[in-house]
Amino acid sequence: MSLKERIKLVHRLNYSKEEVIKHTANKAVAEMVEHMDKEAISNTFDRFAQQHPQCGYGLTGACCAFCSYGPCRVTEKTLYSVCGKDVDLIVAGNALRRLASGMAAHGAHAREVFIALKAAAEGSAPIPIKCPEKGVAVARALGIETEGKTIEAICGEIADIFIDDLQRSLPKRHETLHALAPKERAELWERLGIIPISAYHECFEVNNLTSHGTDSDFESHMQAFLRTVLAYAITTVTSTSLATDIVYGLPRRSKLNVNLGSIVPDGCVNIGINGHAPMVAFAICDIVGTPKIMEKVKRAGADTIRLYGMCCTGGEFIERDLNIPLVAMASSAEMAVATGAFDAIVVDQQDVLPGMMHVARQFHTRVITTSPSGRKEGAIVLELDYYLKNLDKIYELAEEILDIAIDNYRNRESKKVHVPNIRAKVELGFSVEEVMKLFNGSMPDKKIHGLAALLKAGKIRGIVNFGSCGNVRGAVFERNQIIIAKQLIKNDVLVTAHGCSGMGLLFAGLAHPDASVLCGTGLREVVQAKDIPPVLHVGACTDSTRASQIMAYTANAAAQPNPAMPFAMVAADPAAEKTMGARYAFVLNGIETYSCVQDNTLASDRFIDYVSNRLRTIVGAAMNWNPDPYRTSEDILCMLDEKRAALGWPVRDYTIGTKEEIEDKIPDTVEIGRSICTII
Numbered sequence: 077m078s079l080k081e082r083i084k085l086v087h088r089l090n091y092s093k094e095e096v097i098k099h100t101a102n103k104a105v106a107e108m109v110e111h112m113d114k115e116a117i118s119n120t121f122d123r124f125a126q127q128h129p130q131c132g133y134g135l136t137g138a139c140c141a142f143c144s145y146g147p148c149r150v151t152e153k154t155l156y157s158v159c160g161k162d163v164d165l166i167v168a169g170n171a172l173r174r175l176a177s178g179m180a181a182h183g184a185h186a187r188e189v190f191i192a193l194k195a196a197a198e199g200s201a202p203i204p205i206k207c208p209e210k211g212v213a214v215a216r217a218l219g220i221e222t223e224g225k226t227i228e229a230i231c232g233e234i235a236d237i238f239i240d241d242l243q244r245s246l247p248k249r250h251e252t253l254h255a256l257a258p259k260e261r262a263e264l265w266e267r268l269g270i271i272p273i274s275a276y277h278e279c280f281e282v283n284n285l286t287s288h289g290t291d292s293d294f295e296s297h298m299q300a301f302l303r304t305v306l307a308y309a310i311t312t313v314t315s316t317s318l319a320t321d322i323v324y325g326l327p328r329r330s331k332l333n334v335n336l337g338s339i340v341p342d343g344c345v346n347i348g349i350n351g352h353a354p355m356v357a358f359a360i361c362d363i364v365g366t367p368k369i370m371e372k373v374k375r376a377g378a379d380t381i382r383l384y385g386m387c388c389t390g391g392e393f394i395e396r397d398l399n400i401p402l403v404a405m406a407s408s409a410e411m412a413v414a415t416g417a418f419d420a421i422v423v424d425q426q427d428v429l430p431g432m433m434h435v436a437r438q439f440h441t442r443v444i445t446t447s448p449s450g451r452k453e454g455a456i457v458l459e460l461d462y463y464l465k466n467l468d469k470i471y472e473l474a475e476e477i478l479d480i481a482i483d484n485y486r487n488r489e490s491k492k493v494h495v496p497n498i499r500a501k502v503e504l505g506f507s508v509e510e511v512m513k514l515f516n517g518s519m520p521d522k523k524i525h526g527l528a529a530l531l532k533a534g535k536i537r538g539i540v541n542f543g544s545c546g547n548v549r550g551a552v553f554e555r556n557q558i559i560i561a562k563q564l565i566k567n568d569v570l571v572t573a574h575g576c577s578g579m580g581l582l583f584a585g586l587a588h589p590d591a592s593v594l595c596g597t598g599l600r601e602v603v604q605a606k607d608i609p610p611v612l613h614v615g616a617c618t619d620s621t622r623a624s625q626i627m628a629y630t631a632n633a634a635a636q637p638n639p640a641m642p643f644a645m646v647a648a649d650p651a652a653e654k655t656m657g658a659r660y661a662f663v664l665n666g667i668e669t670y671s672c673v674q675d676n677t678l679a680s681d682r683f684i685d686y687v688s689n690r691l692r693t694i695v696g697a698a699m700n701w702n703p704d705p706y707r708t709s710e711d712i713l714c715m716l717d718e719k720r721a722a723l724g725w726p727v728r729d730y731t732i733g734t735k736e737e738i739e740d741k742i743p744d745t746v747e748i749g750r751s752i753c754t755i756i
């Protein structure tokens with residue numbers, strides 16, 4: 077296929093706002109997009125339409141603007157850029173820089189969590205260690221002697237290892253990787269020569285290697301790609317998830333309503349918390365219900381005050397049983413602001429779209445930024461100092477933020493408030509520890525015997541994890557992942573979910589035990605017996621760690637390596653730079669990964685062949701793309717059955733549900749206009 081034809085193909089895969097309203101599974105978002113239309117408030121979907129047709133060279137990765145010889149475009153007629161790169165090198169270089177940028181974003185999140193862990197250990201900030209047991213378990217996994225030491229001393233040593241693996245510039249044994257990765261994987265990565273020096277160094281090296289006139293070897297670019305994926309996966313994801321559990325507590329089983337219909341429209345000071353960094357967000361959470369704050373709330377004329385989660389901070393809150401509803405993923409946060417019901421939106425870093433400010437300006441809503449990395453023009457700045465000078469004043473900062481929201485409540489115009497009466501019931505809190513309890517796991521052996529037995533017997537066909545973003549390009553917003561998840565549970569596949577993609581599954585009502593009616597007979601029997609949902613929510617973006625551990629420990633119990641097991645990862649509509657590393661982390665772990673939206677890499681056959689075929693021989697798994705979610709579901713089921721057959725495990729026919737069954741019927745777990753929201 078020529079480059080022009082590829083560009084045309086990608087252009088054809090876009091959907092209008094009207095199609096989104098009609099076909100998205102998230103009816104609350106659809107209602108808000110229509111409402112915003114009526115009120116002439118533009119949003120992501122309008123801005124996307126204004127970009128049509130998007131630049132075909134950018135869409136397929138055939139454009140480079142790294143240096144000021146450029147921008148250069150490589151076409152069938154113009155084979156080389158000014159400096160002499162061919163299309164393969166340009167695509168690989170673009171992908172590498174995107175990967176490094178995503179790692180820097182997760183790395184900044186990681187750094188903040190490690191600082192919190194270190195500060196909690198040293199007592200330099202009033203941050204409590206909420207799960208000392210996890211601290212001891214992680215220390216033991218890292219080979220830290222725990223006997224006779226205080227939990228603070230233990231956590232200090234953990235923080236030192238995590239920080240060193242994040243930041244060093246000289247080669248040294250990667251302690252976290254060797255302690256936490258499956259042995260078979262670590263040995264393979266060692267043989268391939270892709271063990272990273274540190275996350276900071278790999279980020280530095282990607283920018284060096286792709287800089288003007290430095291590396292011009294495709295294979296060497298891809299070697300750096302794999303090394304950077306590992307730095308991303310181990311240091312900025314796994315360590316972050318573990319450190320967050322230690323400081324902020326393990327997930328706990330809980331029930332909640334989610335989506336925009338969880339917003340209390342009257343009598344309640346409403347505060348949205350959006351972003352990723354935990355320190356200020358959790359400090360606000362710790363003090364929001366205290367008598368001192370409640371007194372201020374009453375004085376302002378409100379009955380109560382409530383926090384609402386958006387994006388991954390929302391994911392961190394909901395998994396920890398804090399009674400904070402999740403109302404939006406990154407791309408739909410603008411719709412939450414457009415309800416007019418928020419007195420403040422508190423944001424830190426990553427996935428807080430600049431467009432949110434345009435929407436907030438139409439209402440009384442104050443936007444407050446808490447991270448020097450994530451300021452917004454026109455927002456109030458109440459942040460942690462760049463040099464951490466006010467770390468010890470974190471609760472004072474949290475109170476100041478709450479004061480602004482409480483004070484702003486009186487400015488809310490009730491005639492401008494529009495809250496869709498749509499929400500979903502969910503049950504949450506599936507930590508690895510909880511899954512171990514449910515399925516006869518043994519933590520010391522890192523084995524989940526129950527899941528391995530159910531897989532072998534064929535009650536469960538496979539385990540598939542959903543993660544990553546929601547995209548407005550190449551997909552109907554919040555449609556693909558829901559179709560795929562419904563097809564999979566219908567065919568007895570147990571689903572784990574996290575991050576923004578996981579939020580889509582929550583909003584679709586799939587993370588509730590009542591969704592068992594949508595399952596095949598084998599999976600239904602399992603989830604009904606355990607009274608759990610067929611979609612187990614395992615947390616926020618960095619909690620892909622939990623999904624990886626559940627898969628690895630199940631593989632251990634089956635005495636098989638990851639690539640032999642009927643596992644998959646779905647990142648249906650990836651958008652943020654971070655999702656590049658998130659998907660390839662699963663691939664490097666030997667798990668086939670599926671997306672409906674293509675990265676901007678289609679211009680290079682060599683790149684596509686490398687990631688879609690060659691990786692399978694190198695690491696045992698590869699990337700798969702298909703824009704059609706029905707075909708993607710079938711591809712996944714087919715692959716799971718091939719793995720099962722190779723293991724000698726029973727294989728049953730799968731059935732693909734029709735559009736009517738999968739898309740048109742809304743499960744009872746989604747409540748539309750049935751009740752007035754109450755605080756639970």
Ligand code: SF4
Pocket residue numbers: 140141142143144145146147148157158159160161166288289
């Ligand atoms: S680095 Fe090479 S391909 Fe990129 S803009 Fe400069 S000259 Fe063009």
